[in-house]
Structure formats: structure tokens, C-alpha cells
Amino acid sequence: MPGVAFLRGDRVTLRTIEHEDIAIIQRAYNEPDFQQGFLIESPVNQHMIEERIEETVEEDDDSIFLLTCVDENPIGGVSVRKMRQSHGMLAYWLLPEERGQGYMTESAALLVNHAFTSVGLHRIFAWMIDDNEASQAVLQRLGFTHEGTYREHVFTRGAYHDTEHYGLLETEWKGIDPTLQDH
Secondary structure (H helix, E strand, O other): EEEEEEEEEOEEEOOOOHHHHHHHHHHHOOHHHHHHHHOOOOOHHHHHHHHHHHHHHOOOOOOEEEEEEEEEEEEEEOOOOEEOOOEEEEEEEEEHHHHOOOOHHHHHHHHHHHHHHHHOOEEEEEEEEEOOOOHHHHHHHOOOOOEEEEEEEEEOOOEEEEEEEEEEEEEHOHHHHHHHHOO
């Protein structure tokens, strides 16, 4: 049985993560782009995903973890983590065949809107490896400001890479409709 729908957009639904979703999450974790973006160095098996879901999704009251679904099929994930002192960190991923269609912009916009209007966050931030242009484009469409570069911040793919850091204040958020009209 799929998880409960939490937020709905025009093309995507964000729903809770359930044990039945382990296979799609395992597939994502083993995709090379996902591993590089999330700094995962080795393959993951079903048991490792089950443990991760229990540790991060089920026991973390300070974060929101959701699956992005199109026509009830999970295609990615979006989260706002570590919502302490009115700040949270946005993270997201899509399966490779679903990229470039605007699904993540809509998913992230729904969750950012919820985090600002319902949770009451003041600031949301995100960071990614410097060569992840698609992820940076999502943040720019949402109105995030590039706040800086951490030089040679992470080691992945055999080399040190810069990370790009973005932030968005609640007072800068334009809302879902203006954000998606710009896409």
C-alpha cells in the first residue's frame, strides 16, 4: 500500500515513505549520480535501506521526508531536515529518467511552501557539489540566493570538490504559483 498523500501539486503528489518503497529507494541510492551528490561511497542493499528509513524517517521528529510521485508512482524524494531554531535544510533527488521535466521544481516548491506557511520556518538552505547544475537550477527557480562556495569541501570521485550553498528566507518566498509560472 502506498504512503499517505501529504501534499498535492498539479503534476506531483508528495507522500509518506513506507516499507514498500524500499526497492525504489535502494535503486536511487545505487545510481551513480545519487551516490556522488549525497557522498555515498559504496552500494547499498535492502537491509541498509531499511535501517536508514528507521533511523532517519521514522525516528526523526525534526525533519520531513517525502516521496515525489507521478500517477502514484514514486520517482524521487524531497525533504526538509534538521528544522531547528526555525531553519531547515532542503534535499532532493529524482530517478535519472524523470529529470528535466520540472517534477523536482514542483515538488520542492510544495515542500518549501509547507515549511514556510505551516511549519513556520524562517530560513531554508541547501548545498550541492559544484558541478550539479541541475540542482542549482531548481534552487534558482525557487528564488534561493547563492550564498557562497566552500572550496574543496568534499572528497568524491577521486578529487576534492567545491560545494555551492544557497539560502531562502521566508520573506523572499514568492509562493508556489509564481515559482512554477517561471518554469
